[in-house]
Amino acid sequence: MNTPDDFSQYHAELLDGIYDCVDRIVLNAFFPLGQTGGGMRSWWRSLHGDDSQLDDKHLREMAGTFSRRLHAFCAKQGIPIVEAQSGERKHELAEPHVPKDPTFRGLFLVITGNAPAPIWEVERNAAGQITEIRHRKNWPFVKHYYFHIMDREWGHVTIRMCGYPPFGAQLILNGHEWVEREARRKCLTAVKDGNCFVEGSDFDAVNRLAAKLQRPETIGRLRELCERWIYSTCLCFALVHEEQKRSAFAYQYSVFQLELSRNLLFLRGTTMNEVYQKLIDRTRAPLDLKQVKTIFGFSHRPHKSAKRGREAVQVVKAVEAHSYDLTVFKVKWGNLTLKIYDKGGRVLRVEVVAHNVKDLRAGKVLDKLSELLKRMREMLVRFLGTVQAAHVAFLDGGAFERWSKPTQRGTRRLAGIDLNKARNRHVVDAVVALSTRPGGFTLAQLAEAVQQRAGRSAKAYSSRNAAYDLAKLKGKKLVHRVKGSRRYKADPSGVRAMCAYLILRDKVIKPLLAGVVRPFGRAPKNQSPVDQHYVRLREELNRTFETIGLAAA
Known part of the structure; x- marks a missing residue:
């Protein structure tokens, strides 16, 4: 069951379906003994009997053995090896080589490329004794191998x-691939465009399948996937099975990157485009959304869903990506990114990306996957609530009057929020x-x-000044302190009220007064709907001023 959010509920009548799905998953595979110098020395002794040959030369020879064995195997099996150049995207290089046979299983491509890595170096004294095993200070660029496997x-x-x-090692996969195969196995209708299910899919069924990826059982599935391929298909070129067993080489797994998305299928593509563009226009300034990017394509989206009597949708199929205008806006905070963009003709995707899950502060080991996804889901719902509050803002009749009155917190009397003062306006703007x-935020x-x-x-405005101003907002219940921390969050109702003030001041009062004080000349031929409203309001405002005898200075 999806956690409801304000944005989806507000537009429920315009939606044909909704589903949440885990997208990109990146797992780190590491050998625990190999993370310290002492551990490396102990493992080397288990592998070779002693550490007399533990030096930089023999470490390089192991890398060379890996490469020679891999190239010989690929040449014998007819598996292509592609050398990636700097700046080339590995998944794009792999696309032409993806097997067309749906029953294919196994390794189908190897891509090689240079990347920085922590490499051990061994120091010995004049007597040949090891004095230190440490990582090189600057990580050198060394050969990495990208094994592309069909599971x-x-x-x-x-x-x-x-x-x-x-x-x-790192294992890179996508949750949509798993959902697609589950849908095919259960004969469910699912139409996939890239890594997104689009119109024609049974969104309720897709949502039920995708929800399984957020359950604890997924941890076991991922561990089985790792064990199925990493030893027999990858590590075997460095250490044969007997060497793996003799040296007790075993990987452990942690989560490195995660993506979680909520996908909204609108009844009409034109409606989705209208809602999305208005959302961007109304929230960009209040939420300080600086990263808005549009990739232009076809200007017309599908107006309606498929008619009855047309060709039936296959159980699972991939459709060609249509190059509609693609507009993406995102908010990036450290290693966490929140973004909204349109997929295909009628799907609006809201996505949370953890570029490094350490910023989620819930642990990194694979067993913490469910907790990590839970935190990302909470972020997604909160982000949509904040966007919706800024998108549809309102003020009740006595809001400004209540804000300007002082409040009492315990024995402390706090001044009200006078929005005629620039400092208070800046604080409200910053909080939004x-x-x-x-x-x-802190x-x-x-x-x-x-x-x-x-x-x-x-020096002119310090954290002490911010604490005083924030206390006034807390007194009006516009923000609250996060329990057990020194961070603060704005309540959705508070965001809605503060955004309403900002919109009223910047989009209504200032443009109208500017037009009254400095009347425009001839109006341009092409005016946006908002500009047309401004012109009519200014004309009526001028007549009102004349009636009440108020002259614009």
């Missing part, structure tokens, strides 16, 4: 492995901009945001 459950899986001991921050971050807006130095 029966997870589809296209990539294992990236370093050729040097302790052969660190920081409201999308997944973990909340006083230092608020102070920095206010300094940027007011053009003040850190």
